[in-house]
Structure formats: C-alpha cells, structure tokens
Amino acid sequence: AQSVTQLGSHVSVSEGALVLLRCNYSSSVPPYLFWYVQYPNQGLQLLLKYTTGATLVKGINGFEAEFKKSETSFHLTKPSAHMSDAAEYFCAVSDFTQGGSEKLVFGKGTKLTVNP
Amino acid sequence: NAGVTQTPKFQVLKTGQSMTLQCAQDMNHEYMSWYRQDPGMGLRLIHYSVGAGITDQGEVPNGYNVSRSTTEDFPLRLLSAAPSQTSVYFCASSYGPGGTYEQYFGPGTRLTVT
Secondary structure, three states, rough: OOOOEEEOOOOEEEOOOOOEEEEOOOOOOOOOEEEEEEEOOEEEEEEEEOOOOOEEEEOOHHOOEEEEEEEEEEEEEEEEOOOHHHEEEEEEEEOOOOOOEEEEEEEEOOOEEEEO | OOOEEEEEEEEOOOOOOEEEEEEEOOOOOEEEEEEEEEEEOOOEEEEEEEEEEEEEEEEOOEEEEEEEOOOOOOOOEEOOOHHHEEEEEEEEEEEEOOOOOOOOOOOEEEEEEO
16 A cells, blocks of 8 residues: 655745655555645645656646656655745545545645745 | 535534534536545545445545435435544545546535544
8 A cells, every 4th residue: 555754744934935845655656646735724725746757747836846756756846935835735646445446645744834 | 616515614523423524516526535634644535436326435434424326415424423533524526536636625524522
C-alpha cells in the first residue's frame, strides 16, 4: 500500500519569500500525485496533479511541483508567498482499495503560515 | 452549479445516538466518497461508491453505513455514535476514480460525540 510523508506539519514564511512544502511517497512504481489545499473552514480543492509526461507541473495561484522519480518526491513550491496562501496543504498519491478501485491516500498535511 | 453540498454543518450527538450525514452533488459524477479528517491524520477514506447501487469500504468503515440509490445523493449513516467518531466529515465526488480524477469536496460536517 502507498504511503505519503509530508515533512513538517507547520511551515512559516514571510510574505514574498519562497514557499517549499515537501512530500515523499513510498512506491517505486510512479503513481499519480496530487496537491490539495484547504483554506480555513472549507473543503479541499485541487492545486495541481501529476499523471504522466512533463515532470514539472504548474497549478493554480502560482504553485508548481516537480516529480522526481529517483527521490520519490513531489515537493510543492511557490516563488513568492502571499498572505492569501495561508492554508493547509495535503499531498496525495493514488493507490487501490481492497475492492480494486483507485483511491487517494493523503499525507497528514502541512499548515502554512505567512507572516507580514 | 452548487457543486457538492453537505448537511448539517455542525452536529453534536450523545454516545449511542444515530444520525445521517447528507451529501449531494449536481455535477452528474459517478464516483462519490466519504472521508474523515482528524488533527494530524490527514484524510482517511470511510466508504466510496462507483455508481448508483454500488458501494464499497475504504480504510476506516467500521461504525458507518452508506447507500447510493441515486447518482446525486450519498448519505453516510452512523448507527450508534461513539466519541471516537468525533471528527470533520467530507464528502467528495469525481468523474472517475479518485486516484486519477480531480475530486470535488463539500464544505464538511463537524461532528462532536459526547
């Protein structure tokens, strides 16, 4: 079964600074990879996903992530943080249920704080 | 489109009570899922459905029942609530399997069991 590790449950950056949120997955077989964002008191929404092809994936709100097979990583970055980026970010990887359907396995989340 | 809607937003139950969390979507998605979110645990899959009349268990199904009589609705039933079921519950829908397709999440139901 797949597992996802997000390094750092809390990350704090200054407005305008680089945002780097780390995600590693367990499988040697490249899965589909996702980043979801959860703003306070809301449901999750998709930031970006990697399926096949180009390993650098661009998402909404200026975020991007790079799939590195050799490192089993899918780190999320944004060159310049904005106050509105404060949220919790979840990395997720595709896996299969016991019934054989595809499902998502989520990491535990990283809460991003942006300081003025 | 309303997207994915969930009711109620908040609920307090006593141990042993039962209740149904409602979920509806108006995007004609075949796939629907229920997750629970606990602090420091991420989201865990409770039950999912690949179409009307077809449901299956996820990672943490114990204590929960589901049914899918229509494409639009996917209610989650707690048969006898326990304090361990205190959580935030999210319903999600997608065109295809959640491991491939974008999932659209509802706003959540915050449940407290005392």
